[in-house]
Amino acid sequence: MRSRLIAPLAMALMMALPLGAAPLTAAAQQLKPLDHIVAVVNEGAIMYSELESRVARVRDQLSQRGVTPPSDAALEQQVLDRMIVEEIQLQMARDANLSVDDTELNRTVRSVAENNGMSLEAFADTLEADGLSLAAVREDVRRELLMRQLQQRRVASRVTVSEREVDRYLEQQGANDGVRYRLAHIMVALPQSPSQAQIDDARDKIEDLRRQLENGADFASLAAAESDGGQALNGGDLGWRAAAEIPSIFTNAVPSLDVGEVSEPIRSPSGFHLVKLSDREGGQGRNLTQRDQVRQTLFQRKANDEMEVWLQEIRADAYIDNRLNESGAS
Structure with a gap:
């Protein structure tokens, strides 16, 4: 049984894509001509330009949701924390020789466009109007698919659902x-x-x-x-x-x-x-009478719980040097 983790992939991608890395605009480069490292993660590094690009997009996303963004310093730290956890997972995916083939990548990018009510061509035009590129979004999707593969391997393998649990769930269905x-x-x-x-x-x-x-x-x-x-x-x-x-x-x-x-x-x-x-x-x-449907539901709930624990574990095991406050970037 191929089980889902945390959320359907399409939803996960739609939540992740607004946070993807993108090149700085020319204006932003003029404001911040000197780039520097804001975090070292094992053998990798996260640059200030990458962080600020993500922060700008998250701020826009929050505003579109009607959520008042936190202070610049708090938002930078929240985004950097997410980038650090992503970087750890991508490093683990590389170490495990995971990859995403072009067929799967193209199919997922087209699905993202369709979920936004657009053809791939219209999607590309909309991205360009927003200062992004289809190539940058393809890279975001590739990274997200790699992390999903890793999570399937590392988290799904921890989760089991017994027949007794299925029986108990069916017995407890009521109010x-x-x-x-x-x-x-x-x-x-x-x-x-x-x-x-x-x-x-x-x-x-x-x-x-x-x-x-x-x-x-x-x-x-x-x-x-x-x-x-x-x-x-x-x-x-x-x-x-x-x-x-x-x-x-x-x-x-x-x-x-x-x-x-x-x-x-x-x-x-x-x-x-x-x-x-x-x-x-x-x-x-x-x-709910279908045992397979109940089993999938129980698996999803357990996977949600296990994912949070696993993310804390991999962060605790990684070498992380957070330099954001030292750099004066806030």
């Missing part, structure tokens, strides 16, 4: 059957084997973030500025989830939330979390 939830998420991460002081600091921060929300702070803007989760730059949005697809750490909290309500801080091995129920629909008692 939540057919319900779908739109969720958002803020996370304060903990390192592996954290000290008590680190746990206390993380707990204090998540409680402070919840107080800010209670005092009227916008959830999406706060997530973009402060969350350590992979969805931070999407305003913490986790999208729509069926009841069985909710991350396991949230399953007890989410059904009891009112729309618009934020949970109390939730502890997991990865850190502390706040989850917001943005919307809810369904609940008409849809009966």
Whole structure:
């Protein structure tokens, strides 16, 4: 069974493409004529020009979503953190000799264009009007496909679903059957084997973030500025989830939330979390009887949980020298 990870590829690509690397415009090069390293990741390096290109595109993406971008310094750090994790994965993919053939690449790029309601030719023209190129987007897609391959190998291999789990799921279908939830998420991460002081600091921060929300702070803007989760730059949005697809750490909290309500801080091995129920629909008692469909649903939920742990592990194992603050780039 070929199982999905985290999100359907088309959705993952659409979320990742606005964050892809692109050449600096001539104006930006005039403003920042001297490039420099902002992070060393194992044997690789991330340049300031790459970071600023990504930051500009993320800022546009947040604005299009109606999310107030965080401060320049906070946004730079959020984007750099994502770039570091991507770089680690791409290095691992190269070490594993993973590759993407042209047929798969062309098919995926065409799918991205079609998902935007355009032919490939119109897509290329739109990119050019935005100062990008089809070649740059093809490279973004290639990188994303390589990371998906790696995740399939490293994360999917950790996940199993037993027949008993399928039976238990079918037995438990009831009030939540057919319900779908739109969720958002803020996370304060903990390192592996954290000290008590680190746990206390993380707990204090998540409680402070919840107080800010209670005092009227916008959830999406706060997530973009402060969350350590992979969805931070999407305003913490986790999208729509069926009841069985909710991350396991949230399953007890989410059904009891009112729309618009934020949970109390939730502890997991990865850190502390706040989850917001943005919307809810369904609940008409849809009966899932197909075991393969149930097995896939359970696999997806487990994979979502395992992915977050795996990303923390590979980051902890990598050599990372974050020079952003030293460089005066902020």
